[in-house]
Amino acid sequence: MEQLRWGVIGAANIAERQMIPAILETGSGIITAIASRSGKADNLQKKFGIPFATTNYEELFSMDAVDAVYIATPNSTHSEIIKKAVFAGKHVLCEKPIVLKREELEEIFQLADQHNVYVMEAMMYRFHPQMEACRDLLESGVIGDVVTIHSRFHFKLENWESNIRTSSQLGGGSLNDLGCYCINAASYLLKQEPQTIQVLNSKRNQSDVDTHVSMQMYYASGETVLSDCSFHTPMNNEIEILGTLGSIKLPHAFRPDLNGDVGDVYINKQGKEEKVSLTAKSYVEQVRSFQETIQNNGKLFYSQDDMLLQVDLLEKVFDKLNM
Numbered sequence: 001m002e003q004l005r006w007g008v009i010g011a012a013n014i015a016e017r018q019m020i021p022a023i024l025e026t027g028s029g030i031i032t033a034i035a036s037r038s039g040k041a042d043n044l045q046k047k048f049g050i051p052f053a054t055t056n057y058e059e060l061f062s063m064d065a066v067d068a069v070y071i072a073t074p075n076s077t078h079s080e081i082i083k084k085a086v087f088a089g090k091h092v093l094c095e096k097p098i099v100l101k102r103e104e105l106e107e108i109f110q111l112a113d114q115h116n117v118y119v120m121e122a123m124m125y126r127f128h129p130q131m132e133a134c135r136d137l138l139e140s141g142v143i144g145d146v147v148t149i150h151s152r153f154h155f156k157l158e159n160w161e162s163n164i165r166t167s168s169q170l171g172g173g174s175l176n177d178l179g180c181y182c183i184n185a186a187s188y189l190l191k192q193e194p195q196t197i198q199v200l201n202s203k204r205n206q207s208d209v210d211t212h213v214s215m216q217m218y219y220a221s222g223e224t225v226l227s228d229c230s231f232h233t234p235m236n237n238e239i240e241i242l243g244t245l246g247s248i249k250l251p252h253a254f255r256p257d258l259n260g261d262v263g264d265v266y267i268n269k270q271g272k273e274e275k276v277s278l279t280a281k282s283y284v285e286q287v288r289s290f291q292e293t294i295q296n297n298g299k300l301f302y303s304q305d306d307m308l309l310q311v312d313l314l315e316k317v318f319d320k321l322n323m
Contacts, residue, residue, distance in 0.1 A: 004291045007033040007060045007090070008050075009081060010072035011040035014095060018257075019070055019122075020048055022283035028291050035060040057081060061088035068294065070122075071095060074164050075171025079104040082119060086111045092119045093290050097176050102312050109304050120290055120300055121307050123184055125254045127285035129278045130263025134241070134248060135189055142267060143243030149225045150240045151185055153178040153254055157211075157231035165231070166207045173209035174229045175317060181254045182227035183313050185239055186217060193309060195220050199320035210321060245269060257282060 006023050008015055008031060023029040033052040034041045045053035054060060060069070061084055068091035071081055079099045085092050086108065098121035099105045112119045125131065138146060155178070157163060165172040187193065194217035202212040212230040219225075237254040241247060246269030252259040265276040289301045 002028070004029045004091075004294060005065055005067045006031045007035065007063065007066035007069045008044075008072070009035050009057055009060065009069055009085075011036035011038055011044050012072040012095075015070070015072040016044055016047075018124075018283045019072065019287070020044065022281065022287045023070070024048070025281070025284050026288045026291060028295070029287060032065045033060045033063055057084065061085055061090060066090060068093065068290075074167075075100065075176055076169065078171075079108065082108050083111060086115050086117055086119065089115055089117060091117045091290075091294050093122055093287070094119070095122045097121070097171070097180050097311065097314060098307060099311060100171055100176075100315070102308065102315055105308060105311050109308075118290070118294055118300060120302055121310070122286060123181075123302055123310075124282040124286045125181060125256075126184070126188060126302055127289055128256050128263050128280050128282040130250060130253070130256065130265055131185075131188065133263075133265055133276060133278060134239075134250060137248055137265070137267065138189060138241065138243075142246070143241065143248055143269060144245030146190065146223050146241060146243050148223065148242045149186060149189065149227075150238075150242070151182040151225070151227045151253070152229070152236050152238055153181050154228075154230040154233045154236040156234050160207065166209055166211075168208045173211070174231050175210050175213050175314070175321065177229075178231075179213050179215065179227065179229035179317070180310070180314055181237075182215070182225075182229060183217075183317065184310050185253065186225040186227070187306070187309055187313065189239075189241065190219060190223055190225075192219055192221070193313065194218055194225070197313075197316055197320055199317055201321050213317075213321065215317060256280075 035054045035057050041053040069085045071094040164170045196218045198216040200214040214228040217225040239250045239253040249266040256263040263278045267274045
């Protein structure tokens, strides 16, 4: 298979601004179809020269000219759409959070194995080399033992009344949209899951979803992770790791694309600071990795176990949030 043929489900901004361009930029992926119930598919078809557009997802799933689908629909719809795609024999890359319940993901992975297809959550920040560089530094012991990780992901939400992020029925809220990255980063960097979780929720703007959440997670080997996510403040997507010998800081941990695709890693030790800058396009690297896995029948860089842990932790945080 020289080029993977993609179908796009949903015409959200993330599809238009990031993922469609990323698929095309890899050179090993093409887009043969797009489906959207919003009526926006025709506009994206014209903009990107996509051969086929429809309002019917099932019509796209039935196409022989589609090998894989990218899903950019509201969070609450993911599970049903993924299962239909898998039944049709399509590989699936789905926006985060991939589903809202662990049992949904377990069922999806069982179906994917039966139909011999790959399913992956689109956690694009993991594919920027700054994250692997950071974990390698931690494993080398350059800052000693990790004591605390501080992470935050904020942006100022506009159009509150019309934004799907403020709809509980569609799976909105700052935790699903932003906090999921903080949870995921802790699992990636510490390679373990927390023993206990504490959560504080602050709702504002008369919204029926969480709009500002703070989390504390405690680990068996003594580390703590302090994270917060919010729709109320300007963009901030930073991770800082404090160790017994120094610290590491990633000021553009989740959105290096907002920094010219550059991930800056600052290592502070004994009063001296070293800066390592790595450049890559997170969305492109994510798509390229997924395509290569399919074409080589390999193993997902972001594995099923990773995804199961993520949905499990996110569900546990929500349980604390709603108490």
